[in-house]
Amino acid sequence: MSIYERIESLIISKSMTKKEFCQKLGISTGNLGDWKRGKSSPGTNKLIDIASYFDVSLDWLMTGRERQQQTILERRENYSVDEIDWVHLLSQLTDEEKAFIQEYLEFTAYRRNLKKRGVK
Known part of the structure; x- marks a missing residue:
């Protein structure tokens, strides 16, 4: 679809x-x-x-797919205090603000991958 x-x-x-x-x-x-x-x-x-x-x-x-959501406690991974603070900050944002930050992070990761491959 x-x-x-x-x-x-x-x-x-x-x-x-x-x-x-x-x-x-x-x-x-x-x-x-x-x-x-x-x-x-x-x-x-x-x-x-x-x-x-x-x-x-x-x-x-x-x-057409929903992200699977898991709480930090369910994943049972070790997170730093900073990472937990980030999650707390994210929980206070609107969906629009979260979407903006997600796009920025994805774009940053995309640029990093381009640099790794030698593309400028």
């Missing part, structure tokens, strides 16, 4: 029309049509808005 198909299923589940969806989220019907035809995809900020509006995770909206 594509991102568009997941969005469409959310629209249907809320008994909305596509026009109502577009108006509520500030999306042009032309953009929605482009997403359907695969000409373009929603940008990161729009995906965050859609996930927030429908109360679904960004992971599910993008991949």
Whole structure:
């Protein structure tokens, strides 16, 4: 199932029309049509808005899968005090803020991998 198909299923589940969806989220019907035809995809900020509006995770909206969540205690690994503090700080953020930080971390890891391969 594509991102568009997941969005469409959310629209249907809320008994909305596509026009109502577009108006509520500030999306042009032309953009929605482009997403359907695969000409373009929603940008990161729009995906965050859609996930927030429908109360679904960004992971599910993008991949159709939910992340498996485990608490630190369930994993029974040794974490430093700093790492536990990070988890505590993250728990205080909004979903949008968490998504922004996750994107930044993924981008940083991507750049590091490029450097390892000698790509600038």
